[in-house]
Amino acid sequence: MSKEFSVIGKSIPRVDARAKVTGQGKFSADLKIPGLCYAKLLGSPYPHARIKKIDVTRAQDLPGVISVITGDAPENRLYGDLYMDSYIIAKDTVRHVGDPVAAVVARSEDIARDALDRIEVEYEELPAVFDVEEAMRPDCPVVIHPDMLKYTRLPKPNLRYTPAPEGRKNVFEYFQIVKGDIDRGFAEADLIVENRYTTPIGNAAPLETPVMDAWFETDGVLTLRGKTQSMHQVKAAICNIFHLSPSKVRFLVPYVGGAFGPFCHIWPEIIAVLIVMTVQRPVRLAFDRTEQFTLSGQKPGRVIYVRDGVKRDGTIIARDITFITNYGAYAGPHGTQALVKGCTGGAISLYRHEHFRFRGYAVYTNTCPAAAFRSIGSSDMHWGMEQQMDIIAERLKMDPVELRRRHIFKEGEEDIVGEPIHSIGAEECLDTAANWIKLKEKPAPAPGPWKKGKGIALVGHWVVTEMPSWSYVKVHKDGSVEVRHAGCELGQGCDTVITQIAAEEFGVPVDKVRLITRDTDVTPFEFYTAATRLTYYIANSLARACQDAKRQIFDLAAPRLEIPAHELALGNGEIYVENSPGKRIKISDLYSPIGFLPVPGGEILGKGFFAEPAIPYDANGRSPKQWAAHPYMAYAVEIGVNTETGQVRVEKVAGVVDVGRALNPKLVEGQIEGGMGQGIGGAIFEELILEDGRVLNPSFVDFCIPTIMEIPTGKNVASLITPPLPHPKAYNGVKGVGELTIVPFFAAVGNAFYNATGIRICDLPLTRERVLKAIFGPQLEGHVPARDEGSKIASSTSTSPSEQANITVSMPLSSILKANNAITNGDG
Amino acid sequence: MKKRLKLRVNGEDIDLFAEPSRLLKDVLREDLDLTGLKEGCSSGYCGACTVLIDNKAVKSCLVVARQAQGHEITTIEGLAHDGRLHPIQQAFIDRFAVQCGYCTSGMILASKALLDCNPNPTEDDVKKALVGNLCRCTGYVKIVEAVLAAADMMRSSAREGEKV
Structure with missing residues (x-):
């Protein structure tokens, strides 16, 4: 990779920065069309109930109210991403608190809100289930979707899922990966380490709350304008659900004020469409902060069992993961495709194990539906997996870095599911992070009640397959380049790196590149801006579009220069021959004097397409092609724990990424630091508290995302990027970064907490309450930490795994803890 | 009932009519189209709607517009001068x-x-x-x-x- 680049790899300023620092960049709420009406949703107050009667008369009579829409609306229908399991507005049954039962459209938002109070709904309450492990039991008395097996399932050829496995009526998807013989692996193990980890329901909490406008243009085109991560996919879904022609639907996307996952799918667009089809007037459906915390898709809560079988020499020969996700009441609104599979991309791409099993359960409960959130579960899975590594290292008295290093895949080796992997910078991430934090040295002693600790975690991540990308490029007479793409600029900086790629390919300065985007009418199809996929895919499709355009230019120039097209090069608007200074013409010379290009179409228009098809899984979840690329990352942290107040403070952080080539290193640093910020939130504060399915803390006062005071800055932070390694398909070695940077954070903090206190906490987040319970366990109610030889494990108090109808392990928690602390012969 | 409101925003005197209870955030965003300030929580916690009143940072979702009469309000739109950024x-x-x-x-x-x-x-x-x-x-x-x-x-x- 000795190739010299002039634009990519350089930290050029963001192309959108000026618009944003001057306040000129328009976000969804900043734009209004004349005649806009406002919609508000009435949600169910019950987690599970039958709707007996709705009376909207008093709401309808309020001056300023235009319409009240209920489940009876003719356009109301079943929809979903994987399952058609959800009505746009509830019909007959509500399944979570906030499940919409009516929408009011009024001249102002205030009137709409007032009208909500005047709708009278009579419910018959039904028994509800909230605990995900209770919901997944085969004998769970509450069945949330009795018709589940009758629902229409959308074809997802690459995914292999089973509904209702083992008679579990609330499990809507089960996915497994099996390698080797897991039982034999445990039988041969000298040490078995097993723990139950949990992560809470959370929220992406972007600063901008959802805003969706919908109206019909005079030519009958249904136009949506608002926040999304996926304008074309949402448009396509809406066309399918409402049987609309793609030529009659348009999606416009202003600047997006942070997204982080939940905006991939058709919520709340789907409701806005139902409303506009019903009232035939321009309508705005906007969520305030409370609604963002209660109605937009939640980061799901998860229970993760990790069981490892280890040989005396430190080889982890067997790893068994059971991954249970609380999806809430519906699989429909927020899209679940790949949510069970997705998180496995990290577990199968980092460490080698002879025997491996993953069992993923997606479970309905009577809580608000879940959506994607940065890494779709990988950060949760690694919260368990990477604490296991430290636990094992300690039991074997091994260096935790060495234990990890020993298991990392080598270049070209087959991953757990049988796909050869390339460009593996994991070891360098690990070593760089460990060295930066000086992992082997004890932290400086802390004053008073504070104890300090250091921790590390390493992860693999993924770039998805099966979601191709398209780009168009138009070259103008003056050599300037117009790029049409439908990536969504969410803040991550895709517009900047796309500009850099086009500038690099055409040899022009970045100000000669113009992006045309944010509008489905003028851009090619693109899959969602999520799953760490956009840069990898769009770089490849854009490079192909540039090559296509350049080929057309060379074909036009070749006869003029009397040089074969393949010997020509392009730069700064000129076509030239390397080492022949006289042989050059300008792109403008190809045009007629009055400015047209004498070719079919009259313009130079390059098209690019890039795909990475997957090879479907077999019954054991094995496949030689499921992932496009794997980025890697390690965090090393130093934390302080106040043993009197329970406060945890993250004091030093090194985030080291292998993202392949960083197209714009400062943007990658920004992703690392942003992942650290959200990591600190998730590790210490963020948790939606639910009581009977109702969110008790739907505000920034009670759901605390980190302020600037909780974040280490300046010399206490290092955002480091390892050099790119060759990859067969990545554009100049570019892999991806987005989600990656949150994934190892929680476990790094968990390991540092253990290092500081000698206590292992298995439940996120490390709130003061949880920390104090862990420290003063026996004195605090409802908590029984296990103790032995100086190492304590504080696990959550719900049902032990053995009572879970053998879904996970055969040992009760107490014996797991014993096993965890003694080298056994693998039979206990 | 709307009442007369005199504000000084980004160095300009502005006369308008607004409900007495109208928030500064809404007057600036909706009546004056100064959409550079954002609405993030409407309860004073997120700071997206911060403006300057007499050079002090204030959350405009917590201020009734009338309270800002007689004071100098600066929004992000008022920071750059003649295309020169602050x-x-x-x-x-x-x-x-x-x-x-x-x-x-x-x-x-x-x-x-x-x-x-x-x-x-x-x-x-x-x-x-x-x-x-x-x-x-x-x-x-x-x-x-x-x-x-x-x-x-x-x-x-x-x-x-x-x-x-």
């Missing part, structure tokens, strides 16, 4: 302190309030001044860098000014 705006670009941009106008104005009264802040001073402005994208690291860099820039241009 040093804090420039530093936010140069230091990559912007991602989605939703918190940016509030961050920049809160930083200006700090630097106008403390031209030589420490890292800690910057953090204390920005504690009421949430950002979900950047992890704040580059925001702190940008404010310190802007302070540097402003101090050196002040020195240049003295020399002339």
Whole structure:
């Protein structure tokens, strides 16, 4: 990779920065069309109930109210991403608190809100289930979707899922990966380490709350304008659900004020469409902060069992993961495709194990539906997996870095599911992070009640397959380049790196590149801006579009220069021959004097397409092609724990990424630091508290995302990027970064907490309450930490795994803890 | 009933009619189309709607517009002059302190309030001044860098000014 680049790899300023620092960049709420009406949703107050009667008369009579829409609306229908399991507005049954039962459209938002109070709904309450492990039991008395097996399932050829496995009526998807013989692996193990980890329901909490406008243009085109991560996919879904022609639907996307996952799918667009089809007037459906915390898709809560079988020499020969996700009441609104599979991309791409099993359960409960959130579960899975590594290292008295290093895949080796992997910078991430934090040295002693600790975690991540990308490029007479793409600029900086790629390919300065985007009418199809996929895919499709355009230019120039097209090069608007200074013409010379290009179409228009098809899984979840690329990352942290107040403070952080080539290193640093910020939130504060399915803390006062005071800055932070390694398909070695940077954070903090206190906490987040319970366990109610030889494990108090109808392990928690602390012969 | 309201915004005197209870945030965003300030929580916690009133950072969702009469209001739109960015705006670009941009106008104005009264802040001073402005994208690291860099820039241009 000795190739010299002039634009990519350089930290050029963001192309959108000026618009944003001057306040000129328009976000969804900043734009209004004349005649806009406002919609508000009435949600169910019950987690599970039958709707007996709705009376909207008093709401309808309020001056300023235009319409009240209920489940009876003719356009109301079943929809979903994987399952058609959800009505746009509830019909007959509500399944979570906030499940919409009516929408009011009024001249102002205030009137709409007032009208909500005047709708009278009579419910018959039904028994509800909230605990995900209770919901997944085969004998769970509450069945949330009795018709589940009758629902229409959308074809997802690459995914292999089973509904209702083992008679579990609330499990809507089960996915497994099996390698080797897991039982034999445990039988041969000298040490078995097993723990139950949990992560809470959370929220992406972007600063901008959802805003969706919908109206019909005079030519009958249904136009949506608002926040999304996926304008074309949402448009396509809406066309399918409402049987609309793609030529009659348009999606416009202003600047997006942070997204982080939940905006991939058709919520709340789907409701806005139902409303506009019903009232035939321009309508705005906007969520305030409370609604963002209660109605937009939640980061799901998860229970993760990790069981490892280890040989005396430190080889982890067997790893068994059971991954249970609380999806809430519906699989429909927020899209679940790949949510069970997705998180496995990290577990199968980092460490080698002879025997491996993953069992993923997606479970309905009577809580608000879940959506994607940065890494779709990988950060949760690694919260368990990477604490296991430290636990094992300690039991074997091994260096935790060495234990990890020993298991990392080598270049070209087959991953757990049988796909050869390339460009593996994991070891360098690990070593760089460990060295930066000086992992082997004890932290400086802390004053008073504070104890300090250091921790590390390493992860693999993924770039998805099966979601191709398209780009168009138009070259103008003056050599300037117009790029049409439908990536969504969410803040991550895709517009900047796309500009850099086009500038690099055409040899022009970045100000000669113009992006045309944010509008489905003028851009090619693109899959969602999520799953760490956009840069990898769009770089490849854009490079192909540039090559296509350049080929057309060379074909036009070749006869003029009397040089074969393949010997020509392009730069700064000129076509030239390397080492022949006289042989050059300008792109403008190809045009007629009055400015047209004498070719079919009259313009130079390059098209690019890039795909990475997957090879479907077999019954054991094995496949030689499921992932496009794997980025890697390690965090090393130093934390302080106040043993009197329970406060945890993250004091030093090194985030080291292998993202392949960083197209714009400062943007990658920004992703690392942003992942650290959200990591600190998730590790210490963020948790939606639910009581009977109702969110008790739907505000920034009670759901605390980190302020600037909780974040280490300046010399206490290092955002480091390892050099790119060759990859067969990545554009100049570019892999991806987005989600990656949150994934190892929680476990790094968990390991540092253990290092500081000698206590292992298995439940996120490390709130003061949880920390104090862990420290003063026996004195605090409802908590029984296990103790032995100086190492304590504080696990959550719900049902032990053995009572879970053998879904996970055969040992009760107490014996797991014993096993965890003694080298056994693998039979206990 | 709407009542007459006189505001001074970005150096301009503005006369308008508004409900007495109308919030400054809504007057600025909706009546005056100054949409650079954002609505993030409408309860004073996120800081996206920060404006300056007499050079102090104020959350405009907590201020009734009438309270701002007789005071100098500055929004992000009033910061650049003749297309020349304020040093804090420039530093936010140069230091990559912007991602989605939703918190940016509030961050920049809160930083200006700090630097106008403390031209030589420490890292800690910057953090204390920005504690009421949430950002979900950047992890704040580059925001702190940008404010310190802007302070540097402003101090050196002040020195240049003295020399002339």
